[in-house]
Structure formats: structure tokens, C-alpha cells
Amino acid sequence: MKRFNKLFLAVLVSSAFFVSCSNDDDNTQEARGDYDGGLFIVNEGNFGTPNGAISYLSDDLQIENDVFSLANPGKVTGDTPICIVFNGDLAYIVVNASNKIEVVNRYTFKSITTITTNLNNPRFIAFANGKGYITNWGDPLVTTDDYVAVLDLATNTISSSLISVVEGPEKIIENDGKLYIAHKGGYGQGNSLTVINSATNAVVTNFEVGDVPSALVKDNGTLYVLCNGRPSYAAPETAGKIVKVNLSNNTIASTLTFPDVTHPGFMDINNSKIYYTVDSNVYTTSTTSTTLPTAEIFKAAKVSTLYGFAVKNDNIYIADAGNYQDPGNAYIYSLTGTITSELGVGILPNGFYFNN
Amino acid sequence: MTLKKRFAFCFLLLCQFISAQNDSITKLKEVIVSDVNLKKYSSSQSVQVLNDSVINKNQPSLTSLLNYNTVIYFKENGLGMTSAPSFRGTTGAQTAVIWNGININSQFLGQADFNTIGTRDFNSITVKAGGGSVLYGSSAIGGSIHLNNDLRFKKEFSNQVFFSLGSYNTLSANYRTIVASDKYSLQISISRNSSDNDFKYPGNTNQRNTNGEYYNTSMNTTFGYKIDSKNTLKVYSQFYDSERHFSLTSPNGSKTKYGDFNTRNLLEWESLFNRFTSKLKVAHIGESYKYYPSITSELFTYGKVETSLIKYDLAFDVNDKIKLNSIVDYNRNKGYGSSIDNVKREIGSASILLSHSLSDKWDYNASIRQEVTDNYGNPFLFSFGTRYQFTDFYRVKINASKNFRMPTYNDLFWEGSGNPDLKPETSYQAEIGNEFFTKDFSVSVTAYYNSIKNLLRWVPSQGGGDMWSPENTDKVRAYGAEVILEWKPKIANNNFTINGTYAYTVSESEQLIAGELIYKQLIYVPYHKLTGSVSYNWKKFSSYFQYLYNGDAYTTPFNNPATKVKDYNVGNVGVDYDFGKKKSYKLGFQVLNVWNENYQPVTSRQMPGRNYSIYINLNF
Numbered sequence: 001m002k003r004f005n006k007l008f009l010a011v012l013v014s015s016a017f018f019v020s021c022s023n024d025d026d027n028t029q030e031a032r033g034d035y036d037g038g039l040f041i042v043n044e045g046n047f048g049t050p051n052g053a054i055s056y057l058s059d060d061l062q063i064e065n066d067v068f069s070l071a072n073p074g075k076v077t078g079d080t081p082i083c084i085v086f087n088g089d090l091a092y093i094v095v096n097a098s099n100k101i102e103v104v105n106r107y108t109f110k111s112i113t114t115i116t117t118n119l120n121n122p123r124f125i126a127f128a129n130g131k132g133y134i135t136n137w138g139d140p141l142v143t144t145d146d147y148v149a150v151l152d153l154a155t156n157t158i159s160s161s162l163i164s165v166v167e168g169p170e171k172i173i174e175n176d177g178k179l180y181i182a183h184k185g186g187y188g189q190g191n192s193l194t195v196i197n198s199a200t201n202a203v204v205t206n207f208e209v210g211d212v213p214s215a216l217v218k219d220n221g222t223l224y225v226l227c228n229g230r231p232s233y234a235a236p237e238t239a240g241k242i243v244k245v246n247l248s249n250n251t252i253a254s255t256l257t258f259p260d261v262t263h264p265g266f267m268d269i270n271n272s273k274i275y276y277t278v279d280s281n282v283y284t285t286s287t288t289s290t291t292l293p294t295a296e297i298f299k300a301a302k303v304s305t306l307y308g309f310a311v312k313n314d315n316i317y318i319a320d321a322g323n324y325q326d327p328g329n330a331y332i333y334s335l336t337g338t339i340t341s342e343l344g345v346g347i348l349p350n351g352f353y354f355n356n
Numbered sequence: 357m358t359l360k361k362r363f364a365f366c367f368l369l370l371c372q373f374i375s376a377q378n379d380s381i382t383k384l385k386e387v388i389v390s391d392v393n394l395k396k397y398s399s400s401q402s403v404q405v406l407n408d409s410v411i412n413k414n415q416p417s418l419t420s421l422l423n424y425n426t427v428i429y430f431k432e433n434g435l436g437m438t439s440a441p442s443f444r445g446t447t448g449a450q451t452a453v454i455w456n457g458i459n460i461n462s463q464f465l466g467q468a469d470f471n472t473i474g475t476r477d478f479n480s481i482t483v484k485a486g487g488g489s490v491l492y493g494s495s496a497i498g499g500s501i502h503l504n505n506d507l508r509f510k511k512e513f514s515n516q517v518f519f520s521l522g523s524y525n526t527l528s529a530n531y532r533t534i535v536a537s538d539k540y541s542l543q544i545s546i547s548r549n550s551s552d553n554d555f556k557y558p559g560n561t562n563q564r565n566t567n568g569e570y571y572n573t574s575m576n577t578t579f580g581y582k583i584d585s586k587n588t589l590k591v592y593s594q595f596y597d598s599e600r601h602f603s604l605t606s607p608n609g610s611k612t613k614y615g616d617f618n619t620r621n622l623l624e625w626e627s628l629f630n631r632f633t634s635k636l637k638v639a640h641i642g643e644s645y646k647y648y649p650s651i652t653s654e655l656f657t658y659g660k661v662e663t664s665l666i667k668y669d670l671a672f673d674v675n676d677k678i679k680l681n682s683i684v685d686y687n688r689n690k691g692y693g694s695s696i697d698n699v700k701r702e703i704g705s706a707s708i709l710l711s712h713s714l715s716d717k718w719d720y721n722a723s724i725r726q727e728v729t730d731n732y733g734n735p736f737l738f739s740f741g742t743r744y745q746f747t748d749f750y751r752v753k754i755n756a757s758k759n760f761r762m763p764t765y766n767d768l769f770w771e772g773s774g775n776p777d778l779k780p781e782t783s784y785q786a787e788i789g790n791e792f793f794t795k796d797f798s799v800s801v802t803a804y805y806n807s808i809k810n811l812l813r814w815v816p817s818q819g820g821g822d823m824w825s826p827e828n829t830d831k832v833r834a835y836g837a838e839v840i841l842e843w844k845p846k847i848a849n850n851n852f853t854i855n856g857t858y859a860y861t862v863s864e865s866e867q868l869i870a871g872e873l874i875y876k877q878l879i880y881v882p883y884h885k886l887t888g889s890v891s892y893n894w895k896k897f898s899s900y901f902q903y904l905y906n907g908d909a910y911t912t913p914f915n916n917p918a919t920k921v922k923d924y925n926v927g928n929v930g931v932d933y934d935f936g937k938k939k940s941y942k943l944g945f946q947v948l949n950v951w952n953e954n955y956q957p958v959t960s961r962q963m964p965g966r967n968y969s970i971y972i973n974l975n976f
Contacts, residue, residue, distance in 0.1 A: 046959075048605060049605055049959050049960045050605050050606040050960055051919070051959065051960070076606075078606050079605060079606045079609060095606075097606065097609055097610070098606040098607075098608055098609055099608040099609060099610065100606075100608050116608045119608075120610070121610065139610075139649065139650035139652065139653045139655070140649035140650060141649055141650070141653060141655035141656070141657065142650075142653055142655060231772075231823050232772065232823065233771070233772025233773050233823060233825075234772060235772070305816060322914075323867075323912075323913050323914070324816065325879075325911070325912045325913055326912040326913060326914040326916050327912075327916060327918075
């Protein structure tokens with residue numbers, strides 16, 4: 001009860017602040033569109049069916065599902081949107097099975113253009129030097145046709161000269177004009193990191209980090225790579241790892257290895273703390289720690305299929321894909337594991353993208 | 357020697373007895389049906405026979421034939437694409453497809469793809485509702501579909517040519533020839549179907565069905581030879597080859613294609629000894645597929661299973677009222693593929709079946725079967741049914757049975773994910789049927805209840821990740837009612853045939869929703885399905901109209917109302933004229949989806965709007 005009162009007070013105070021804010025700074029702080037601030041949730045939908053959707057959660061926790069179709073009548077998000085990434089005033093939605101990128105205004109969500117050329121199983125996008133870099137798996141059974149496509153942001157065209165990389169490029173992140181790509185493995189299991197120089201569009205290096213690298217987070221000069229480890233169905237099964245890469249010289253600074261064959265799922269960093277999940281359990285440890293904690297902060301008991309994870313400010317965001325067919329849920333927890341919000345979203349919610 | 361003579365004597369006596377009793381039976385003797393037990397042991401269940409005149413009026417896929425003429429619902433992923441039945445609210449793998457008495461459901465999937473079975477290679481297709489595992493083994497839970505090649509031992513030389521050309525370059529051709537005498541009978545049928553299948557979506561859109569082209573070719577041979585008065589040898593053989601591109605659901609999606617190659621060969625030796633009929637069947641069934649996840653690449657994944665089967669069936673007619681069969685069979689298959697590592701499976705079974713006519717009005721049948729295998733439990737199955745005719749126009753049928761479905765090759769052996777500890781799905785069911793009939797009218801109303809446990813489902817591993825594996829999870833309770841109607845009024849020269857079916861289906865499984873267990877309707881099982889057809893013949897003209905209504909269906913386990921597939925009404929009309937005098941030379945025209953219904957049987961799987969075809973059907 002006490003806690004509830006506090007929360008209520010906090011909401012009241014902050015809303016008063018918010019209201020007064022917008023009153024005072026009418027000229028400069030006017031909302032740039034219906035979707036200014038807040039966060040987007042990417043819902044993949046069912047693979048093979050164009051029922052993916054983007055949900056929008058405003059700062060006052062109002063949820064709106066399928067904003068792309070709402071803002072662009074007659075258009076659908078498509079088959080398996082994977083991510084939405086912001087650059088300037090624009091947002092880029094990479095739609096994996098539809099082989100397209102929807103470019104929209106990040107505040108109004110009005111469509112700018114749809115990019116469909118030179119994409120083959122696109123996954124993620126990052127930006128450097130006025131260009132977008134998109135990881136592509138290529139054909140499913142071909143292990144040698146994986147590439148990074150280069151998008152000219154001025155013309156919204158993808159160059160036909162593709163940067164060939166090893167199999168299964170997944171997450172991509174920019175640092176100091178260089179692009180870091182985790183080779184999760186695509187249809188198989190990868191174990192390396194590729195670095196591309198955006199000035200030359202050439203691969204600088206590729207080195208092993210750990211089995212199935214699935215998350216990349218940079219913090220304070222270090223790139224944190226979460227490796228899931230090889231799953232039981234792809235023997236030999238291996239344990240997951242958190243690998244710290246020194247961004248100044250592209251070498252591994254240290255590695256934290258999980259016990260037995262534990263497979264961590266997701267990772268984020270907030271306030272110099274690493275947060276990660278194993279099944280539905282959430283753990284945390286300092287970025288400088290040399291050991292992994294033995295106990296979780298909390299178990300997200302309501303979550304049946306943890307499919308997306310983010311930590312921002314004082315909140316932990318968890319996406320629950322449920323039974324993979326019905327619409328999923330998003331949960332907001334405090335950093336200590338108190339549930340503060342539960343929201344119905346789209347089918348297979350996979351991540352949170354903060355619009356500020 | 358004397359024994360032989362006695363056999364011959366008795367046989368002659370028996371024949372005389374039969375011919376004295378009923379003339380029509382001796383006539384029927386010329387026709388040897390491929391699966392005698394189907395009729396013998398299904399008298400207490402609902403059985404619907406689709407003969408070749410019905411087959412010829414319909415499109416050549418088993419999906420289309422059954423969709424428009426039976427209570428079975430189809431989850432068809434677009435025209436010509438993969439198609440799974442739901443019979444009495446069951447899943448796709450709970451309907452058995454029986455080719456000349458042999459179960460041909462895929463060993464990989466446990467189900468048959470009803471768009472990879474052509475209908476024109478068969479003389480008749482029988483739809484038997486309800487459990488049939490005692491006779492037909494795994495998957496005969498919702499019902500079974502029987503593809504029959506029957507032989508006629510009578511001097512004959514006949515040919516049939518069917519050719520149709522339709523919208524989207526859709527071509528369908530079938531040639532069938534029969535050469536027969538009283539000693540032998542040969543029937544060969546060759547079919548080819550293909551289509552560009554690039555229809556424009558109905559409604560205000562410019563979108564087209566892309567990457568939907570397909571072809572299939574099949575050859576079916578049936579040969580019978582009467583060695584002597586007691587011994588008959590029969591050979592059934594089928595080859596089926598097809599390639600389908602899978603229609604895209606979003607315009608720039610990756611193009612894929614799928615190839616099937618199936619062979620089925622069956623040798624049967626039938627001997628009659630007095631009151632015994634002995635049948636030895638030896639069969640080889642090969643199934644293989646190739647999946648190209650990108651048509652721009654030559655690389656594919658594949659799977660192949662070869663099944664050898666031996667079956668011995670001894671029938672004993674205790675007298676003309678009590679009939680017994682004992683059947684033993686042994687089945688061995690070997691499978692391998694991209695994700696299946698050379699595995700073998702052996703299954704044996706023994707069954708005893710009894711049919712007994714207590715009087716002209718009352719009969720019953722009872723049967724049991726024991727399965728023996730090394731991969732999953734050893735189910736014991738039974739079936740009991742009875743039929744009583746209260747008046748000359750009303751009959752009641754009651755049947756109860758236990759049936760099963762075995763885990764598939766994929767369930768058990770999929771590399772890394774297969775689960776070797778699976779149990780078979782088991783079903784207990786009961787039904788009651790009421791039949792009213794007069795000379796040219798019949799209607800049956802059947803109600804059923806079916807309880808299925810240990811349903812096999814692929815579920816994600818706890819806590820997410822990309823690990824899926826099969827488990828015996830759900831329970832399903834299915835119940836409903838079916839109405840099947842036939843009426844053949846004749847007014848002067850005007851002949852009508854009116855058929856109708858209606859099914860009301862509730863099929864529910866328990867779902868854990870926010871901590872609460874709630875029964876929810878299975879996905880892709882509509883509550884209502886209705887079909888109707890009217891044929892009208894006047895002299896050499898014949899015309900027909902077909903109608904199909906499928907009620908809306910849920911597409912998610914929790915029954916999200918926002919993502920239902922909408923209900924749809926589709927109608928087809930056709931007219932033909934017979935130019936022949938002694939022979940039959942028909943020229944016909946069909947309009948499919950007459951009122952241009954815009955419908956998707958499965959989410960995002962569009963079907964074509966109004967389309968046309970012309971055909972010729974020559975019999976000489």
C-alpha cells in the first residue's frame with residue numbers, strides 16, 4: 001500500500017511537471033508527431049505471414065498496436081520485422097522475411113519509402129558516415145553468400161557492391177566510424193565478430209568471441225558481447241559467455257563464462273551494470289565484475305516465453321511471446337523486480353526501441 | 357486330391373447358392389473391389405462414396421473434391437499449396453488416407469498433403485467418418501479417405517480422355533484405358549495437372565499471386581489375373597511426381613519450392629478355400645521430398661522413407677450370417693534425410709474382426725487389434741458397432757472405438773530435437789447415426805463425441821530460446837453433428853441429383869490463460885461447414901452447381917477474435933453437352949467462384965476470384 005502511494009505520488013508529480021514543461025516551452029518543445037518520445041516494440045508476427053507489427057508505448061504508458069498500418073493506411077508492416085533503428089529524424093524497420101526496409105519519420109511514423117533491392121534475409125541495421133549497414137543472411141542453405149549491404153542515406157538506395165562476411169551476421173553496432181557485427185550464425189551457429197571500416201567499406205578483422213553471439217552493447221570504451229552458447233540440438237553443447245572487447249584495439253579484454261551448459265538469453269547495460277536473463281530469471285552484475293552472480297534479482301514469473309529485454313533508467317522491460325501465436329505481452333519491472341505495468345502487444349514481441 | 361475335389365464341389369455349391377439368392381450379387385462378382393473389408397466392417401459408421409461421375413465434375417485435387425462434397429474442412433495454404441484436413445474437429449494427422457487398403461500418410465508428418473493426391477486415377481473415393489484404427493492403423497481418428505481401384509473381369513476395351521484448359525494457364529489431362537476379359541483385367545490411368553497460378557487478387561488491388569506455379573504427373577496401373585477359379589493375383593502401382601512453388605505472402609519475400617516423389621506398389625494374392633478367403637498382400641511404399649528454401653540456389657533439404665509391408669488376411673465365413681477375419685501385418689520402414697539420420701522402425705499388429713447378422717434388421721460388428729512396436733507404446737485398440745433397422749425407411753447405427761496415431765519420423769528422430777520417449781495419441785469415441793431413406797432420397801444425421809489425449813505438439817523449450825521439441829501435451833474433446841443428404845428426383849425427362857452436407861463441430865483443448873485453464877476451440881476448426889450441389893440432366897445436356905460455406909475459424913490457440921479467418925461462400929457452375937451417339941463425347945464449360953468471393957482459407961493465403969475452364973471428356 002505504501003509503495004502504491006509512493007508510486008501514485010510519483011506519477012502525479014511527474015505528470016504535473018510534464019504538463020508545466022510543455023506549457024512553458026511551447027515553441028521549442030512541441031511534440032514532433034504522435035510518436036515523439038516513448039518507445040516502440042517490434043512484434044515479429046508469425047514467420048511466413050505478413051502480420052508483424054510495431055507497437056508504440058507513450059511516456060504515459062498508453063499502448064497503441066500496429067502504428068505503421070495506422071499511420072500509413074493500406075500498408076502492412078510485413079512478414080517478420082526484426083528491428084527498428086533510428087537515425088536523425090528517421091526510423092528504419094528491417095522486415096526479415098519480406099526482404100524490405102520500411103523508412104518512416106520516427107515521430108509521425110509516416111512512410112518515407114520502402115527499400116527492397118539488394119536485400120536477402122536482412123536482419124539488423126546500424127549507421128555510420130551517412131550510410132546504413134544492413135546484415136543479411138542470404139539464401140538459407142548457402143553458407144558463403146552472407147553479406148553486409150550498404151545503404152546510401154541520401155538516396156535511400158542500396159549499393160550493389162555487397163560486403164561479403166562469414167556466415168550468419170546478426171546484430172550490428174557502430175563505434176567511431178567502425179561497424180561491429182556479431183555472427184550469431186543464421187541458420188547454423190556462429191562464433192565470431194567482424195569489424196568493418198565505414199571509410200573503406202572493407203572488413204578490418206574477424207575474430208572468434210564465443211559460440212552464438214547474440215547481443216552487442218557498448219559501454220565506456222568496451223563492447224560487451226553476449227554469447228548464448230551452442231544449444232543442445234547442435235552438439236557439442238556449450239555454455240554461454242559474456243565477452244568484453246576493447247574497442248580501442250579490437251581485442252578481447254576478458255571473458256565471463258557461464259557454468260555447465262547454461263544458456264543466457266538477453267543482455268543490456270544500464271548505469272554501469274550488466275543485466276542479463278537466463279530463462280525467465282533476471283540477473284545483474286557490475287560491468288567491472290570478474291565473476292557472475294549466483295543468484296538472480298528476480299524471476300519474471302508471469303513470462304512464459306522471454307523474447308525481448310531492455311533496461312533503461314529505472315526500468316526493466318521484458319517481452320513475452322507467450323505461445324508464439326497469440327498476441328504477446330510486455331512487462332515493465334522496477335530494477336528490483338516489482339512489476340509496474342503489463343501491456344498487451346502484438347504477436348512475438350522481440351524488443352524495445354526508445355524514441356529519444 | 358479328394359480334398360481338392362471337395363473344395364471345388366463346395367465352391368460350386370456356394371456359387372449356385374449365391375446366384376440363386378440374388379442375381380445382382382453375381383453381377384457384382386465381376387467387379388473386384390480393392391478393399392472388401394471397408395464395406396464389411398463399416399456398416400455401423402457413416403460412409404460416403406464419391407463415384408467417378410462426381411470425381412469428373414470436380415477439380416482434380418483431393419482437397420477440392422472433398423471440400424465441396426463432404427463435411428471435411430480444409431486448411432489449404434492457397435490454391436494447390438499444402439493442404440491439411442480437419443475431419444470432425446481433429447488435426448491434419450488424424451485423418452488416414454488409404455490407398456487400396458494401405459495407409460499412405462506421410463511417415464515424416466503423419467498426415468497426407470491432400471493437394472498431392474490426384475482424384476482422377478481412382479474409380480471411387482470413399483469417405484468414412486469416425487475411428488478406423490483397428491482396420492487402418494495410425495491416424496484413422498477423425499476418419500479415413502479411401503482411394504480405390506476396382507477391377508472388372510468382363511470383356512472390355514474402353515478409353516477415356518479428359519482434357520481441360522482454364523484461367524492462369526491451368527491444364528488438367530487424364531487418360532484412362534481398360535482392357536479386360538473374364539480372365540484378366542488391366543487398367544492404366546495417366547494424369548497431368550499444371551498451372552501458372554498467377555491470378556490477380558480479387559478486389560481493388562493490383563497484387564498478383566506470385567511464385568504459385570505447380571505441376572504434377574501421376575500414373576496408376578491396376579492389373580488383375582484370375583489364375584484359376586480360386587486364385588486371383590492383383591497388382592496395384594502408382595507413381596506420383598510433383599513440383600510446387602510456394603506462393604508468396606509478401607511481395608518481395610524469398611521464393612521457395614517443394615518437390616514430391618511418391619511410389620506405391622502392392623501385390624495381392626487371393627485364394628478361396630471353401631468358406632475361407634485368404635489374402636496375402638506385399639507392398640512397397642516410397643515417399644520423398646525436396647525443399648528448396650531459395651529457388652535461385654540449387655541447394656535443397658530432403659527426406660526419404662521406404663516402407664515394406666506384408667499383410668495376411670484370412671476371412672472365414674462361419675455361415676452366411678457370421679463372418680470373421682483375422683489379420684496380421686508387419687511393417688518396416690527406413691528413413692533418412694537432411695535432418696533424419698538413417699533410422700528404422702518396425703511395427704507389427706494382429707487383429708480379429710467379427711461381423712454378425714442377427715436378423716434381416718439387426719447386425720453388429722466387433723473387432724480388436726494389438727499393435728507391437730519398439731518405438732512407442734503398444735496400443736490395444738477396439739471397435740464395436742451395431743445397426744438396427746426399425747422400419748423400411750429408418751435405421752440407427754451406433755459405434756464406439758479406440759484409435760491412435762503414432763509419433764512421426766520427425767517427432768521421434770529429428771536431429772537434436774526429436775523425442776524418443778513419445779507416446780501415441782489415443783482417442784476414445786462414440787457416435788450414433790440415424791438414417792432415413794426411400795428409393796430416391798436419403799438423409800443421415802450423426803452425432804459424435806471424441807476424447808483425444810496425449811496430443812503431439814512441438815513446443816518451445818522452457819524460458820524461450822529457439823529450441824523446439826515434440827511433447828505429448830494437450831487433451832482435446834471434440835463433439836458435433838453431421839447431416840448428409842441425397843435426393844434424386846425425376847420429373848419426366850428431367851433428372852436431378854441434389855446433395856448436401858452440414859457439419860457442426862466443437863473441438864476444444866485446454867489452454868492456460870493468465871493462470872486459468874480454459875477450454876478453447878482448436879485453430880482452423882470452424883463451427884459450421886455446409887456444402888451443396890445440384891445436378892440437372894436433360895437429354896444430352898447436363899449442368900451442375902456446387903456450393904461451399906466455411907464458417908469463420910480461430911487462428912490462435914487462445915482464440916484471438918481479431919485474427920480469425922473470415923467465413924466464405926464459394927460457388928461453381930458447369931454445363932456440358934454430350935455429342936456422342938453410342939459413345940460419350942462431352943464438351944463442357946465451368947465457371948469457378950462464380951460471384952468472385954474474395955477469401956483466404958488461411959491467414960494471408962489468398963484464393964483466386966472468378967475463373968473459367970473448358971473441358972472435353974471422351975469415352976470410347
